[in-house]
Amino acid sequence: MDGVVRGLGGEVARGVELGVDRGGGREALSRVQLAGEVEHRILGAAGAPPHGDLDHRADHRYGDEGHREQAGDARRPVPRAACGRSRWRVCHADALYLHFGDPDTRPPRSLPLRPTRLGIIGLGAIGGSLARQAKRAGVPTIIGWSPWANERAAAAQQGALDDAPASARDVARAVDLLVLAAPPVANLDLLAALAPHLRAGALVTDVGSVKRSIVAKAETLGLAARFAGSHPLAGTHRRGFEASRADLFVGAVVYVTPAAGGEGAAREIAHFWETVAGAHAVMLDAERHDAQLAVTSHVPQVVASLLGVYLAREAPPGAGLGPGARDTTRLxxxxxxxxTEILLLNRDVLLPALRALEEPLGEVERALEAGDAVALRAWLTRAADWRRGLDA
Structure with missing residues (x-):
């Protein structure tokens, strides 16, 4: 789905991704800032009705009048029902949702989630960074657990946690939102083990880079309405709490993958990532997520490791490596x-992606064998144009 938001005098929000909800199916979510009287135009939406209504949310909750409640914000109030069906007065909305279809068929809206008690299981680079960032964002109570006592102690001593109990169950019993930040297989086990101990109404998410397995586990456990997977596209090859930092997620994309019937929970978790972590939350089906990440994340990891294995075996002893070799083997x-866990969990879609590498590798081999400078230059140019386009 492509979306463009235009004002009466032209485009008012360049590069905006719209959160589109067709009676329950969210396709994308992104932060936007709009100003003035705008109308929407949806491109490529077969059968889309010519009107919709606007649901706006800010960094904190809006009051009944649409005023921002966050202290110190001088922005103007946003009226809830402004203008008509095709135009609205919008003043700096941080998240824009367009809803289509009969209002009676839409899932009920719940209040934006900003937990007063946040629980984090796993205090490595991701979990530790989330604890630091949530503390900086003003979450009142952050409780964390790690299987390593020294990691719990370090997080508490450095002010990232308010409490670090010795049991993960104690965390689950105490919080409004529980974030599973352990490795993916451990997260599957933790979800099952902690489900009976969750507070009534508490939501759960995880931060793993493979989503189908844990979304299916949540559905099997009866947690579909309270769980949505998360995958922040942020991190480091370093590990442990010492690798965490308080700005890791600022500006990062976080994919949020709803369970069946859990669109409400997914919206609240997306709002958490946006308002507490400063990230850009994007709704994505778990199956589509895993297929996409197999190509954009898991194949690059395998290729970097492959090059590392090759250089470890073939580089002459004592040979120096330039920045090119160091950069391409960072992962x-x-x-x-x-x-190992990530690649095995996603192997059904990763294997075809890896096999697809045979074609471009064969192209460069044939060009070299034939001494074909034209073909070799064209092969290199395609890659160069793609890479330069990322920074354009």
Whole structure:
């Protein structure tokens, strides 16, 4: 779905991704800031009705009048029902949702989630960074657990946690939102083990890079209405709490993958990532997520590790490596145990992606064998144009 938001005088929000909800199916979500009187135009939406209504949310909750409640914000109030069906007065909305279809068929809206008690299971680079960032964002109570006592102690001593109990169950019993930040297989086990101990109404998410397995587990456990997977596209090849930092998620994309019937929970978790972590939340089906990440994340990891294996075997002893070799093998330093789990969990879609590498590799081999400078230059140019386009 492509979306463009235009004002009466032209485009008012360049590069905006719209959160589109067709009676319950969210396709995308992104932060936007709009100003003035706008109308929407949806491109490529077969059968889309010519009107919709606007649901706006800010960094905190809006009051009944549409005023921002966050202290110190001088922005103007946003009226809830402004203008008509095709135009609205919008003043700096941080998240824009367009809803289509009969209002009676839409899932009920719940209040934006900003937990007063946040629980984090796993205090490595991701979990530790989330604890630091939530503390900086003003979440009143953050409770964390790690299987390593020294990691719990470090997080508490450095002010990232308010409490670090010795049991993960104690965390689950105490919080409004529980974030599973352990490795993916451990998260599957933790979800099952902690489900009976969750507070009534508490929501759960995880931060793993493979989503189908844990979304299916949540559905099997009867947690579909309270769970949505999360995958922040942020991190480091370093590990442990010492690798965490308080700005890791600022500006990062976080994919949020709803369970069946859990669109409400997914919206609230997306709002948490946006308002507490400063990230850009994007709704994505778990199956589509895993297929996409197989190509954009898991194949690059395998290729970097492959190059590392090759250089370890073939580079002459004592040979120096320039920045090119160091840059292209950076991912090879990632945690082998973690990546073993990721690659195995996603192997059904990763294997076809890896086999697809045979074609471009064959192209460069044939060009070299034939001494074909034209073909070789064209092969290199395609890659160069793609890479330069990322920074354009």
């Amino acid at each position: 090879a330093a990632s945690d082998a145990g973690l990546w």
